[in-house]
Amino acid sequence: MKYRTGWIVLLLLAILTPLGIIAAGGAWGEWDLDGIKDRAGFVPDGMRGKGAGASEPPLADYTVPGLENGFVHEGLGTIIAAILGAGVTALAALALVRITRHGRIS
Amino acid sequence: MHIPDGYLSPQTAGALWVVSAPLWALSLRNIRRRMSQRLVPLLALLAAFSFLIMMFNIPLPGGTTGHAVGGVLIAILVGPWAALMAVTLALAVQALLFGDGGILALGANAFNIGFVMPIAGYLVFRLLRGAALPKDRRFAIAAAAGGYAGINVAALFVAVELGVQPFLHHLPDGTPLYCPFPLDVTIPAMMIPHCVVAGAAEAILTGGVIAFLGKHHPELFETGPGGTK
Numbered sequence: 001m002k003y004r005t006g007w008i009v010l011l012l013l014a015i016l017t018p019l020g021i022i023a024a025g026g027a028w029g030e031w032d033l034d035g036i037k038d039r040a041g042f043v044p045d046g047m048r049g050k051g052a053g054a055s056e057p058p059l060a061d062y063t064v065p066g067l068e069n070g071f072v073h074e075g076l077g078t079i080i081a082a083i084l085g086a087g088v089t090a091l092a093a094l095a096l097v098r099i100t101r102h103g104r105i106s
Numbered sequence: 107m108h109i110p111d112g113y114l115s116p117q118t119a120g121a122l123w124v125v126s127a128p129l130w131a132l133s134l135r136n137i138r139r140r141m142s143q144r145l146v147p148l149l150a151l152l153a154a155f156s157f158l159i160m161m162f163n164i165p166l167p168g169g170t171t172g173h174a175v176g177g178v179l180i181a182i183l184v185g186p187w188a189a190l191m192a193v194t195l196a197l198a199v200q201a202l203l204f205g206d207g208g209i210l211a212l213g214a215n216a217f218n219i220g221f222v223m224p225i226a227g228y229l230v231f232r233l234l235r236g237a238a239l240p241k242d243r244r245f246a247i248a249a250a251a252g253g254y255a256g257i258n259v260a261a262l263f264v265a266v267e268l269g270v271q272p273f274l275h276h277l278p279d280g281t282p283l284y285c286p287f288p289l290d291v292t293i294p295a296m297m298i299p300h301c302v303v304a305g306a307a308e309a310i311l312t313g314g315v316i317a318f319l320g321k322h323h324p325e326l327f328e329t330g331p332g333g334t335k
Contacts, residue, residue, distance in 0.1 A: 002147045013158045023171045027108070042281075045283055046275065046284040047113070047285075058203055059203055078161070085200070086155075088199050089150075093154075093191070096195070097146050100134045
């Protein structure tokens, strides 16, 4: 496999991702509607029904259903989400380049 | 840095889709015409790398968290146009599978994180690099400075896009309809933590990886757009 060392580094990064969820608090300006209400004192009309979490994605907040409770479960879920997300991203890049260049995936 | 849905008005989010669409087209054209086949698996690897590195949240001053992106690192290795595609795909997967960043806001996020950051950081890198070779210390320092500049310029774009919402869209009595914070709140809230911590993280990541690759894998830089030939 080309760039084998690079892929091994990515796998190590994926295994380490539970470290990335230890930091307390979320990003500025990425709050859900409750977070907005806490900070602004009200929920703007245009944000209702559209705030983060309105349409539940399959693995919201990088958690895997059934693996949400306790640090071990949550960490395992995060690693699964990391490997899945990184894998899908890499495959999407390969597919897109092939389509761009050859008009087909294979 | 990932703007969720609801923070930007549909008009702003739509306008940034309109801005990003031709940039994606240029990115694909650049990949089709200019990128060597050798670099294609590297592009996929770097897209996945960007996805992963954004999962490492670090505490920022003010009680929030942030993360590095890797956008400038990718731009140095495969060029800013290919970096746009790599980061856009990572952002799309984050939005669609994990709810990190909005779907309506994907045009905005791709513009800020995928286009503005790599291109700004890459320009700073090229400016400071001079004639330095990948193994030179100056090459890595230029890369670190590019990373620092890139993430901060992107953070400024995010702050401005959020901060103009109360001016652009409000009820007759002045109540904001979308992001309720004006520029004098959004700019310091975004820029202070990014200038102090997130920018440093991006600089260390970019400079560190480029220093390592420049020393041990100089062949990566031979024909790439950061090319030394």
